[in-house]
Amino acid sequence: METITLRTDTADCFAEAVVQASSSLRHGAVxxxxxETVYGLAANALDAACVAKIFEAKDRPSxxxxxxxxxxxxxxxxxxxxxxxxxxxxxxAFWPGPLTLVLPKAEGIPDNVTAGGDTVGVRWPRHPLMxxxxxxxxxxxxxxxxNVSNQVSPTTADHVAAQLxxxxxxxxxxxxxxxxxxxxxxxxxxxxxxxxxPGMISxxxxxxxxxVGAGENETGILKSPGQLPRHYAPNAxxxxxxxxxxxxxxxxxxxxxxxxxxxxxxxxNRIVAGTRFGRVSxxxxxxxxxxxxxxxxxxxxDAEGAELIVVEAVPEAVEWQGxxxxxxxxxx
Ligand code: TXA
Ligand code: MG
Numbered sequence: 536m537e538t539i540t541l542r543t544d545t546a547d548c549f550a551e552a553v554v555q556a557s558s559s560l561r562h563g564a565v566x567x568x569x570x571e572t573v574y575g576l577a578a579n580a581l582d583a584a585c586v587a588k589i590f591e592a593k594d595r596p597s598x599x600x601x602x603x604x605x606x607x608x609x610x611x612x613x614x615x616x617x618x619x620x621x622x623x624x625x626x627x628a629f630w631p632g633p634l635t636l637v638l639p640k641a642e643g644i645p646d647n648v649t650a651g652g653d654t655v656g657v658r659w660p661r662h663p664l665m666x667x668x669x670x671x672x673x674x675x676x677x678x679x680x681x682n683v684s685n686q687v688s689p690t691t692a693d694h695v696a697a698q699l700x701x702x703x704x705x706x707x708x709x710x711x712x713x714x715x716x717x718x719x720x721x722x723x724x725x726x727x728x729x730x731x732x733p734g735m736i737s738x739x740x741x742x743x744x745x746x747v748g749a750g751e752n753e754t755g756i757l758k759s760p761g762q763l764p765r766h767y768a769p770n771a772x773x774x775x776x777x778x779x780x781x782x783x784x785x786x787x788x789x790x791x792x793x794x795x796x797x798x799x800x801x802x803x804n805r806i807v808a809g810t811r812f813g814r815v816s817x818x819x820x821x822x823x824x825x826x827x828x829x830x831x832x833x834x835x836x837d838a839e840g841a842e843l844i845v846v847e848a849v850p851e852a853v854e855w856q857g858x859x860x861x862x863x864x865x866x867x
Contacts, residue, residue, distance in 0.1 A: 538699070540692055540706040543569075543664055552664065552707045557671035559705050565589055567681040567695045568668060569709025570660040572633045572718050572734075573688035573830070574695050575604065575678030576703065577668075580614070583645035586677050590647070592702045595684045600650040601677045602635050602718070603657050606669035611657045614641050614675055621745040622723045628744045631661035633714045634736050637722040648677050658718055664709040680717060681706075687769050687837070687865070690715050690830045697834070715827035716857055717767075734857040735826055766864040769833045771799070771841040773866045777848045781807040788845060797842035801832055805847060814839060822854040829858065833865070 541556075543549040556566045565578045565588045576593060578585040580603045590597060605611045608626055612618050615638040622636050640648075640655035649655050657675075660666065669676055680688035681695045689695040692708035699706075719734030721741060727748040730738050741747055772791075778784035784807055788798065796813040803825060809815040816832050818825045836844045846862055849855045 536701055536704060538696065538701060538703055538706060540696060540708055542708050543710075544708075549664065549667075553667045553671055556668045556705065556707050560585075560668070560672050560676065563588075564705065565592055565703050566668075567689075567692075567699060567703055567706040568665050568676075568678065569662050569692070569707060569712065570604070570665050570678075571662045571713045572660070572716065573690055573712050573714075574681040574692070575665075575676075576681040576699070577604070577676040577678040579672070580604075580648055580675040580677035581643055581645070583647050586645060586647050589677065589679060592699060593679065593682070593684050595679060597647065598650050599679075599684075600652060600654075600656060601648050601679050602720075603644065603648060603655055604665065604669060604676045604678050605657055605659050606666050607659065610669075610675055611636070611659060614644055614655055614657050615639060616641050617725075619723055619725055621726055621728050624745050625721065625723070625728070625741065626659070629736055629740075630659040631666065632659075632736070633661075633718040633734055634658065635718045635720040635732075637720060637731060654722070656720060662709060662713075664707060668707075685766060685768060687767060687830050687833045688717060689834075690827075694831070694834050697838075711827070711831070713827065715830060716861055719857065733860045735823065737853045737856055739853045766867075767861045768865040768867070769837045769841075769844060771836055771844045773833075773844045773846060773862075775846050775848050775862050775866050778805055778807070780805070781811050784845065785811065788843065791843055793843040797840070799836040799839065799841040799844045801829075801836075801844065801846045803847055803849070813841065822849075822852075822858060825849070825855075826858055829861070 541552040635656045635658040690712040719736040720732035799814040803818045
């Protein structure tokens with residue numbers, strides 16, 4: 536299958552991309568689209584046969600539910616059977632944005648979207664291209680991240696092409712993702728709210744809007760279906776470590792017997808000299824900029840044939856919770 540990539544960097548090609556993407560989606564195809572978190576692989580959420588094509592292109596296990604993307608609150612309410620006050624409050628505070636609300640599903644949502652479950656995840660993304668495409672389609676879009684299952688999510692159109700070229704007909708290039716890691720997923724059951732997947736909207740920010748119920752552990756974070764312990768992982772082995780200087784770091788990875796030129800280091804605070812390792816990248820030391828840059832860095836390490844990626848451990852502060860979660864899953 537030939538894969539076409541369309542740009543959106545002028546008003547004309549943006550408009551043309553909206554027309555092409557929405558017409559492909561209306562004809563039942565899958566299309567890779569930019570969102571502010573990561574790129575998504577979209578299909579008509581109301582048509583099981585279209586959604587099935589997502590699973591096929593991604594090699595996605597069928598027990599993993601898919602998030603449904605909408606372009607306003609009323610479209611979200613059409614996808615769910617209940618809209619409790621907590622959902623309304625969270626939508627008002629964080630939509631459009633990187634927050635997914637899991638609620639009892641409406642009848643019209645096919646089983647393969649929810650992995651056979653009674654709930655559906657809905658999100659109103661804030662990327663303008665994604666919003667325009669949903670409005671043009673006038674149906675919601677089911678979209679998981681646009682990567683082969685269990686690989687690192689794409690934050691650029693090039694990342695999508697590297698994994699899915701030949702497997703999907705159309706990629707829309709909407710620039711580098713602004714948030715950089717996947718949305719915070721929150722379950723709303725009546726007035727009980729729980730974080731299922733941390734993200735850049737922190738548990739604290741959620742709790743400031745409505746009370747968060749206790750989860751399986753003290754952080755209030757529950758296990759989400761389809762969330763394998765190893766997920767969001769690069770091909771190379773990934774270790775999260777702390778170190779004092781380059782010598783200390785060398786000692787800590789010596790046991791792995793990885794040749795130094797196959798080791799990639801991702802630091803943000805204790806910077807080590809680039810000469811000793813295959814690649815040393817320095818990410819910004821604030822969580823928003825770090826999240827924006829992280830996945831591109833992991834894709835780059837894989838592209839360079841890294842055997843071992845050593846990531847400097849991030850702070851334990853709440854603002855870093857989503858990033859720490861992804862690093863932990865990538866290092867399983
Ligand atoms: O930012 C994002 O959320 C991106 C963009 C494209 O919107 N999407 C994304 O989708 O990360 P995906 O498929 O890679 O991850 C969706 C995860 C599932 O693995 C599951 O953990 C959770 O969201 N999820 C979705 N629907 C759910 C449901 N009904 N109940 C519980 N968890 C659900
Ligand atoms: Mg994913």
